[in-house]
Amino acid sequence: MARKETITKMDILNAAFEMASEEGFEHITARTLAAKAGCSTQPIFRVYKNMEELGNELFEQVVVYFEAYYANFPRKNDTPFVNLGLAYIRFAQDNPKLFQLLFASEKRHGSSLYDILNGSNGAVVKEINNAKFYGCTNPSALFMKMWIFIHGAACMSLTGDYDLKEDETITLLEESYHAFMETMR
Amino acid sequence: MARKETITKMDILNAAFEMASEEGFEHITARTLAAKAGCSTQPIFRVYKNMEELGNELFEQVVVYFEAYYANFPRKNDTPFVNLGLAYIRFAQDNPKLFQLLFASEKRHGSSLYDILNGSNGAVVKEINNAKFYGCTNPSALFMKMWIFIHGAACMSLTGDYDLKEDETITLLEESYHAFMETMR
């Protein structure tokens, strides 16, 4: 009864995700996205009311992507917050444009950095409980410090001012954890 | 022999600086800038070859502004790196758009974060020497840690995820300094 759809919502969203990852969210325009998806601009506006709606859905996709990234990140260190921090920094190093969008832009409508990092399965809460288990008396305050530190390294990597290797980063985070621990007794 | 100039280079640069400070560097266009300066777009192109040249000169102005900001920032704490960190974080809080431009963008052609922070009178070097004087054995490594921490807080303030008051920030930085010191013996 009608023509079959050749360009799906998924095609468009995938193309948008690639662009966000490679060139950055702000370089996505109706025409460049259409080119990336190999079609005209029409399929985009069939699927999305406008570019803003696409942007919102893309942002959510990136949130999901980060959650999956963290969930699948191999555990390399048992010191509280170290693995979390390592994953965070590596995410920034490997996906600078996506990190920028999630953690260093104002696209985040309402949700805080904490909301996004903690995610739907309480990544941060788990770490805080872990720290408590390891004998940390004030794990929330300790997390805050680690968090600021980790965020600093990640943001520096975006501008090319942090480029430690993984093992160096682990050492740095371990040292920091123990340093912050010491002064809390 | 000729008409007198009414719109000076300074007028334009000042207007651009205000826009960069209030709305952000990326919102400056030939027309919006002209409106801010109260003229047409012509005086801009008389003084600058193109908008990029203006952007470069504006960036340099912001570098100078930061240097002056830091130079005039009252010394509130003698713990090494604490006053530097406090000034840095307050600059980010008070001038988020300028901080973004200087320390969290890729407009910085060549010069690193360190170059800009250290400035023309060696702000960082002085602090490192100060730390050495206070008995710090590895002041460069300690600076790096403090620096990452400070940068994290500043970047978080940009996205509304850090809003400690000045005295709280001082405490936080003091604690961090002593924490990092401890683990270096």
Add this chain to the structure above:
DNA sequence: AATCATTTATAACATACGTTATTATAATAT
């Protein structure tokens, strides 16, 4: 007062954007 050089304002150009109108295409029902 008339001329001339320079500055400024007004218009215009080419380009890119989001979005919409129109046309062409393709798959199904008749």
Add this chain to the structure above:
DNA sequence: ATATTATAATAACGTATGTTATAAATGATT
């Protein structure tokens, strides 16, 4: 085969951008 209908491509509209062309204004020199 033809009509119907959702999909996609092409064109177009309105707006904003950087930049340039043209015209108006202004102040000194003659």
